[in-house]
Amino acid sequence: MTLGLSLGLLSGVGQAAAPAESQGAAATTATAEYTKVSDWGTGFEGKWTIKNTGDAPLDGWTIEWTFPADTKVTSAWDATVTNSGTTWTAEDKGWNGSIAPGASVSFGFNGTGGGSATDCTLNGASCDGTQPGDQAPSAPGTPTASDVTDTGVKLSWTAATDDKGVKNYDVLRDGQQVATVEGLNYTDSGLKPGTDYAYTVRARDTADQTGPSSGVRQVRTTGGEDPPTGDKVKLGYFTNWGVYQRDYHVKDLVTSGTAEKITHINYAFGNVQNGRCTIGDSFADYEKTYSAEESVDGKGDTWDQPLRGNFNQLRKLKEKYPHIKILYSFGGWTWSGGFGDAMKNPAAFADSCYKLVEDERWADVFDGIDLDWEYPNACGKSCDSSGPAVMRDMMKAFRDRFGQDNLVTAAITADASDGGKIDKADYAGGARYSDWYNVMTYDFFGAWDAQGPTAPHSPLTSYPGIPQQGFNSDAAIQKLKAKGIDSEKLLLGIGFYGRGWTGVTQKEPGGSATGPAPGKYEQGIDDYKELKGRCPANGKVAGTAYAHCGKEWWSYDTPETVAGKMDYVKRQGLGGSFAWEFSGDAGGELMSAIDRGLR
Structure with missing residues (x-):
């Protein structure tokens, strides 16, 4: 449920509302969108997103809106929320009060009741779209x-x-x-x-x-030689949590044209707990009901059918596109902490995962397993000290249990620095039992270094001034190959998102910053589908793109830079490419570039 509201402002907080032209300054306009993120019957999670659509900074914000008498905010974050009767007021926290042109900030809250917001104002101005008679056009019909x-x-x-x-x-x-x-x-x-x-x-x-x-x-277009599709892997991750706030569903793979361009899907994530594989989100995975309009095949779920949710939609997708193979991926950044304990008994761990993947309710959906441990015998969100042999032992145990007819893969580090994460575990030994590795050639740099220097998060190669040697895609691929891993078992990773800083004055990489740039879902990160319009790429470095807009600096891949990376995949004889993750490229532009590049 989304209620879109536009807010028209001619000045910042505390300034007279005189036309910007008379002040000799650019006008500040903004939009605000209220979204009910989730509803659990007795309560709900709501979210406001304010975006500066003008060409001058927005300095401070206060939103007021009306809720029905039975609806109340019970807790809030990233804003101070108060009320007087049915009128609710949210004020910025100071640190998130300044919004650069093209940027946005969000705050959220939990509440009870219906949660329908009306009569919104921002800084005293009406939320009915800029000023009267100043409404932007609607969207044309799809061509x-x-x-x-x-x-x-x-x-x-x-x-x-x-x-x-x-x-x-x-x-x-x-x-x-x-x-x-x-x-x-x-x-x-x-x-x-x-x-x-x-x-x-x-x-x-x-x-x-x-x-x-x-x-x-x-x-x-017609004509041309029918290019051979070849045997390159074209894989993307589909996240179970994407069906909530991101509103991205299996059917979107069809409507965007992505389904016909991919060979494999990794469904992320299952959890690793108490030495075994477990379901990550039962509601999204196999309980959520889809209507006929939302369903891949146009047929709605019934309350009594044995399998619903993403698993059932993926089954329907495979029926429509039988060339697609689907792997169940376990772990990820948040849920990697359980691997070390599970690997105290590799055979039992692998057996638990096999029984879950091959559960009779959805055994036909999955064609194998993907293991995303960040990182064996190294530190990620948590640290592991299982020893370098643990990667080889894990892949062998899973190959033994899953056999030769199932795919067994892993997502692995791209840290090629001296003594870095690639050197910490026996990835070459594990490769003997793996169909391929998804080399995570992204997230090399980001606003976790709040003051910079700014640097592209997914550079293909090194470049003068790169903050850390060994932090680029080519260095990772070359190091893995030097350890004896066949090129065909390495997939190059493409991020369908960007990472960014704010407080940046320098266009080129290497500038200082004051912190992470605001993103739609999380500070310092935003999807390609958001960035391509609000902060278009205006520079290139090391085989990827970057953008400097206002005080923000972002790096992300575009269809053009993806094409260059696919040329690299072919020159290096790699097995293909994979993407994290589909919802960031909702229109399918980046996946189309991967497909074209690997034909």
């Missing part, structure tokens, strides 16, 4: 494609609406604007035969305001 040829396609769409009237439409191909037209159709030309493209359209009104983009239309 349709016709007259597809080797080098062109005709696109048509239904009109957007606007209080001032729509002036024209921007046409975007693979996220880049290629034309602005006045009508409701456009013929794109100069394309490559036999190539996939993704198109969206956005409206522009007579005040030159742009509205939200339409849905994505995937188009493949």
Whole structure:
């Protein structure tokens, strides 16, 4: 449930609400969105997100709204929340009061009752969309494609609406604007035969305001040689928690065109507890009911069917796309702490995981197991001292139990520094029993170093001034190969997200910062689907992209840099590539780039 509210501001807190032009300063505009994150019957979790859509900083914020008499806030975080009767007020905490242009901040709360918010104001201004008569256009309809040829396609769409009237439409191909037209159709030309493209359209009104983009239309031109799909792995992680706040479901793999472009899915995560594999989230995994509209095959769940949730939707996905193999992934950053204890008895650990993966309710869904231990005989969220042989012993135990007909894989570190995590465990020994390793070639740098220096979180190669030697993708691949691991057993990781800092004045990498940049779900990190529009990439370094907008500095991969990384995969003879994780690329642009690059 989402209630979108737009907030119009001409000045910051404590300033006269005079037109920005008369003050000789840029106007500050903002939007706010209220989301009910979850509802458990007797209560709910709510969230407000405030985004500065103007070109001047927003300094301080106070939101007021009305709840029904039976609805109350019981606890809050990242804001001070009070009430007078049914009117509720939230004020910033000081540290999150300043919002740079294009940035956003969020605060959340738990409550009881219905949770329907109305009559919102921000800093005293109405929440009905900037100022009266100043509403941005609505989204046009998703384009349709016709007259597809080797080098062109005709696109048509239904009109957007606007209080001032729509002036024209921007046409975007693979996220880049290629034309602005006045009508409701456009013929794109100069394309490559036999190539996939993704198109969206956005409206522009007579005040030159742009509205939200339409849905994505995937188009493949005719002609060209049918490129061999080859045997490269094209894998992505699907997270069970993505069905909540992110509202990303298995069906989205179909509607975005991603399902036909991948070979494997890792379902994340199952837990590791008390020496065995356990279910991570029973509601999301196999209890959640899907309606016909939400379901992959258009058929709704019934209350008495034996399997619902993501597992049932994945089953339907495999029926529709039988080429896809699905692995059940266990561990991850949060749940890696149980591996050390479990490996005191490798055979029993592997047996528990086999019985869970092969549970008769969903045995047909899964084709193997993925083990994401961060990190064997090293430190991640917690530290392990099991010894270097533990990686080899784990992979052998799982291969022995799962046999040759199931896939057995692992996600592994990319720390190639001298004496770093790759040197801490016998990854080469484990590779003998693994179908492949997912090398986590991302998160090398980030705003956990709050003052910087700024650096790309997923550099393909080293570069002058890189903060840490051995922290780049090529260094990891070369070190793993030098230890005797076959190239075909290594997959290059692509992050469908970016990492960023705020308080940055320098465009190029290496600048100082004051802390993590605000993100939609978490500070210092945001999805590609969010960043591509609000902080577009304007620089490249070491095979990846970065963006400096306002006081923020972000690094993330784009379709163009993904293409370069896929060239690297082929030059190095790697087994393929994998992505973390699907919901960050909801439109399927980055996965399309992986697919094109590995054909």
